Amino acid sequence: MRVLVTGGAGFIGSHTAEALLRRGHRVRALDSLEPRIHPRRDRGFLPPQAELVRGDVRRKDDWIRALDGIDAVIHLAAYQDYLPDFSTFFHVNAVGTALLFEVVVERRLPVRKVLVASSQAVYGEGTYRCALHGVVAPPPRAEAQLRCRDWEVRCPRCGAPVTPVACPEDQPAPHNQYAISKYVEELLALNLGRRYGIPTVALRYSIVQGPRQSLANAYSGACRVFALALALGRPPLVYEDGAQLRDYINIEDVVRATLLVLDDPRADDQVFNVGAGRAWTVLELYRAVARAVGSTVPPRVEGAYRFGDTRHIVSDVSRLAALGWVPRHAIEKSAADYVAWLRTQAIDGDVLDHAEQRMAELQVVRRGEG
Numbered sequence: 432m433r434v435l436v437t438g439g440a441g442f443i444g445s446h447t448a449e450a451l452l453r454r455g456h457r458v459r460a461l462d463s464l465e466p467r468i469h470p471r472r473d474r475g476f477l478p479p480q481a482e483l484v485r486g487d488v489r490r491k492d493d494w495i496r497a498l499d500g501i502d503a504v505i506h507l508a509a510y511q512d513y514l515p516d517f518s519t520f521f522h523v524n525a526v527g528t529a530l531l532f533e534v535v536v537e538r539r540l541p542v543r544k545v546l547v548a549s550s551q552a553v554y555g556e557g558t559y560r561c562a563l564h565g566v567v568a569p570p571p572r573a574e575a576q577l578r579c580r581d582w583e584v585r586c587p588r589c590g591a592p593v594t595p596v597a598c599p600e601d602q603p604a605p606h607n608q609y610a611i612s613k614y615v616e617e618l619l620a621l622n623l624g625r626r627y628g629i630p631t632v633a634l635r636y637s638i639v640q641g642p643r644q645s646l647a648n649a650y651s652g653a654c655r656v657f658a659l660a661l662a663l664g665r666p667p668l669v670y671e672d673g674a675q676l677r678d679y680i681n682i683e684d685v686v687r688a689t690l691l692v693l694d695d696p697r698a699d700d701q702v703f704n705v706g707a708g709r710a711w712t713v714l715e716l717y718r719a720v721a722r723a724v725g726s727t728v729p730p731r732v733e734g735a736y737r738f739g740d741t742r743h744i745v746s747d748v749s750r751l752a753a754l755g756w757v758p759r760h761a762i763e764k765s766a767a768d769y770v771a772w773l774r775t776q777a778i779d780g781d782v783l784d785h786a787e788q789r790m791a792e793l794q795v796v797r798r799g800e801g
């Protein structure tokens with residue numbers, strides 16, 4: 432097959448492109464080589480055997496060039512992170528996806544399958560169990576609560592403590608600009624795919640970890656930020672109290688899931704969670720990274736928090752498991768692989784300070800009182 436991987440020069444895209452090439456597919460990437468991810472504006476992490484179409488998913492002409500002769504599309508290019516340039520999220524993630532379908536439909540291109548990358552972020556604050564009220568979906572925690580360093584989620588009906596439960600696919604509740612744009616992306620893709628007979632799948636990746644999360648972007652990605660700081664001998668900043676639960680999935684598990692739904696028609700027209708099937712605390716990830724680096728530097732746990740962040744989140748992966756996929760790797764492998772890769776890279780120490788300062792200036796990261 433001839434497969435177009437958008438964002439193919441990036442983290443997930445380059446691993447996906449490699450796996451496709453290993454299976455004998457031909458790969459073309461559409462990538463704008465965003466300077467925040469690829470400061471040298473080279474081919475990024477795209478394997479040499481893949482063709483690169485340098486272009487922007489916001490431009491129809493670039494889609495027309497990239498889609499020529501393509502059988503399947505894995506649409507990964509996206510604008511992510513927490514910065515408050517709200518409109519960019521929609522231009523890239525929503526309009527970019529609409530243009531993909533516009534070009535395929537308008538030109539009657541023989542594309543046989545489209546996969547789009549969505550995110551676990553669409554679950555917002557996630558789902559929890561209240562002893563009295565059963566499963567509840569609380570709204571985002573109030574700013575006043577976070578300012579008092581009161582981190583835990585409570586039942587929206589009675590205020591009692593709640594325990595997190597894995598989110599099934601059918602309860603999205605996106606509440607930040609990134610999550611809403613990703614939800615729009617998957618709604619567009621699945622609905623247009625169904626209407627025009629183009630088999631389409633949306634994959635809600637959890638937090639993906641592994642080599643090649645760009646070192647030039649220190650705005651998010653706990654494994655990357657911790658590893659970078661520790662490699663520089665600095666104490667990394669941990670948000671809230673570090674007890675947040677996160678669903679960290681290894682890149683190899685993500686690539687296997689992506690290729691499985693590419694090949695399996697039972698997946699068509701559906702949305703799937705792609706997560707680790709369990710959660711770890713942020714401090715557990717921190718310790719795994721510190722062990723991999725060989726560092727004993729303690730983290731800074733100072734009551735800083737990211738405005739609009741989720742407290743606990745884990746995805747229910749039973750729908751994808753029913754197709755025969757199970758996640759195989761834990762955070763220790765992700766941390767070890769990332770640190771081994773980091774040792775082969777030139778590190779720019781300013782990147783961390785710059786990201787931290789910018790997020791404080793923009794009030795993306797705030798500090799609790801007391």
Ligand SMILES: NC(=O)c1ccc[n+]([C@@H]2O[C@H](COP(=O)([O-])OP(=O)(O)OC[C@H]3O[C@@H](n4cnc5c(N)ncnc54)[C@H](O)[C@@H]3O)[C@@H](O)[C@H]2O)c1
Nearest residue numbers: 438440441442443462463464465487488508509548636639
């Ligand atoms: N990494 C994660 O933990 C994670 C979790 C959930 C969902 N996702 C989704 O997976 C996909 C891939 O994420 P990633 O972590 O590999 O990101 P990445 O930043 O490493 O790679 C994204 C690639 O897309 C390219 N790109 C960005 N804007 C573009 C544009 N306008 N036109 C063309 N190319 C553009 C970038 O140059 C980059 O090479 C995204 O859709 C993201 O939303 C990632």
